[in-house]
Amino acid sequence: MRTLRELTDRARELANELVDSDFVRCISHKDADGITSAGVLCTALYREGIPFHTTIVSRPSNELTEDINQEEDETVIFFDMGSGQPDIIKKIDKKVLVADHHPPEYRDEVAYKHLNPHHHGVDGSSEVSAAGLSYLIAREMNSENKDLSRIALAGAIGDRQHLPLKGVNKKMVSEGVENGVIEVVEGLRLYGDPVNTIPKSTDPYFENLDKKKKVRTLLGRLDIPTEQEINKLPEESKKKLIKTLSLMLLKQGANAKSITDLVGNVYSIKKGPVDYAADLTSLINSCARKERYGMALSLAMAEDSYVDKAREYREEYQKTILMELSRVRSRIKEHKSIRTVEVDKQPTKGTLASVTVNCLLPDKPVLAYYVDNDKQEVKVSARGNEKLIKRGVNLSKAMSKAADVAGGRGGGHNIASGASYPLDKKEVFFKEVDRVVSSQLGV
Numbered sequence: 001m002r003t004l005r006e007l008t009d010r011a012r013e014l015a016n017e018l019v020d021s022d023f024v025r026c027i028s029h030k031d032a033d034g035i036t037s038a039g040v041l042c043t044a045l046y047r048e049g050i051p052f053h054t055t056i057v058s059r060p061s062n063e064l065t066e067d068i069n070q071e072e073d074e075t076v077i078f079f080d081m082g083s084g085q086p087d088i089i090k091k092i093d094k095k096v097l098v099a100d101h102h103p104p105e106y107r108d109e110v111a112y113k114h115l116n117p118h119h120h121g122v123d124g125s126s127e128v129s130a131a132g133l134s135y136l137i138a139r140e141m142n143s144e145n146k147d148l149s150r151i152a153l154a155g156a157i158g159d160r161q162h163l164p165l166k167g168v169n170k171k172m173v174s175e176g177v178e179n180g181v182i183e184v185v186e187g188l189r190l191y192g193d194p195v196n197t198i199p200k201s202t203d204p205y206f207e208n209l210d211k212k213k214k215v216r217t218l219l220g221r222l223d224i225p226t227e228q229e230i231n232k233l234p235e236e237s238k239k240k241l242i243k244t245l246s247l248m249l250l251k252q253g254a255n256a257k258s259i260t261d262l263v264g265n266v267y268s269i270k271k272g273p274v275d276y277a278a279d280l281t282s283l284i285n286s287c288a289r290k291e292r293y294g295m296a297l298s299l300a301m302a303e304d305s306y307v308d309k310a311r312e313y314r315e316e317y318q319k320t321i322l323m324e325l326s327r328v329r330s331r332i333k334e335h336k337s338i339r340t341v342e343v344d345k346q347p348t349k350g351t352l353a354s355v356t357v358n359c360l361l362p363d364k365p366v367l368a369y370y371v372d373n374d375k376q377e378v379k380v381s382a383r384g385n386e387k388l389i390k391r392g393v394n395l396s397k398a399m400s401k402a403a404d405v406a407g408g409r410g411g412g413h414n415i416a417s418g419a420s421y422p423l424d425k426k427e428v429f430f431k432e433v434d435r436v437v438s439s440q441l442g443v
């Protein structure tokens with residue numbers, strides 16, 4: 001694999017810079033991938049006895065660069081960002097390293113050294129996330145850091161690069177397995193005992209198993225033990241459960257992919273802070289949603305002191321999203337080629353749109369929106385699924401076009417995109433998205 005060798009050589013150059021530094025300032029993105037990137041690097045720096053300071057942000061800003069310029073940090077490293085904001089990075093008058101997997105938007109490299117898979121023929125959207133890049137750097141700092149593969153894996157899962165793992169991610173996990181910190185088994189991608197786990201699940205979402213009582217009745221009928229962790233159930237029970245859950249998803253209208261993804265590789269991790277990589281991802285996300293970045297980072301450094309608190313945050317969020325999901329069918333509005341639904345709580349809109357288009361109503365893109373009365377603004381998250389994308393849907397284009405028409409801002413990816421615009425243009429915006437999506441579908 002020539003490309004991986006090139007990427008590793010580059011990672012070694014960044015590692016050498018870091019090891020030679022007296023102080024490292026680390027800036028990373030506020031999602032699970034960004035936070036685990038920081039966690040992996042900070043652990044590696046800690047092990048080398050190099051002091052560091054980490055900041056978690058949503059994007060690089062002028063304010064941040066001014067802060068950095070005033071400090072005496074020697075080396076600054078950005079994770080999961082920096083490829084799309086060359087103008088801001090350029091303003092930093094320190095030695096700047098960038099480790100990012102987003103497609104570069106610069107012609108000449110503006111940082112001192114960039115580590116970006118796209119420069120080496122590696123696909124950054126599916127084969128390696130920022131956490132994987134941080135792992136490559138940490139591994140070059142000291143081969144003992146191979147145990148950090150279990151943390152970086154949680155980052156790859158956060159960026160949904162695990163269905164299935166490819167390229168650098170796959171290599172990283174096999175090193176984790178060799179190292180005894182990751183164990184891979186095929187099973188149900190649900191974590192915990194069935195009675196507590198199934199009613200709260202949103203990936204996938206089981207519409208008719210929203211109460212513990214319903215799950216207990218179902219398990220009783222199938223003669224499946226209720227207290228045992230799902231992936232520790234006897235083979236026979238596991239098979240019965242998979243069959244029944246798949247059938248329920250099919251009946252409620254879920255798309256094929258969310259049914260097949262019910263079963264897959266389950267990654268258990270050793271040496272803390274929790275038993276499964278996917279659980280770590282979700283706990284980090286739960287802290288990040290509450291802007292408790294210090295807690296999130298401590299989880300990503302394998303500290304277990306905040307695990308219970310993080311679980312509490314997750315419970316709280318799950319309650320809100322499940323409440324929204326329980327009324328989505330009655331609230332949804334049909335348009336020619338899209339569906340729209342209003343949410344009561346702004347942070348749920350992305351998840352709500354995504355669960356709806358994957359698990360309930362997969363034949364049209366879903367736009368979930370929140371009306372911000374204070375700002376007189378509408379905030380929208382649009383989600384599609386792979387099948388819609390194959391048929392020609394591009395939500396990034398549709399949303400940015402409609403935002404132009406409505407006097408707002410919008411964009412993102414073809415499958416997941418967002419926008420905000422003035423409240424008095426609420427319907428104008430939806431009409432325009434509907435028109436663009438219809439033309440993309442040729443209907």
Ligand SMILES: [Mn+2]
Nearest residue numbers: 033080130159
């Ligand atoms: Mn990322």
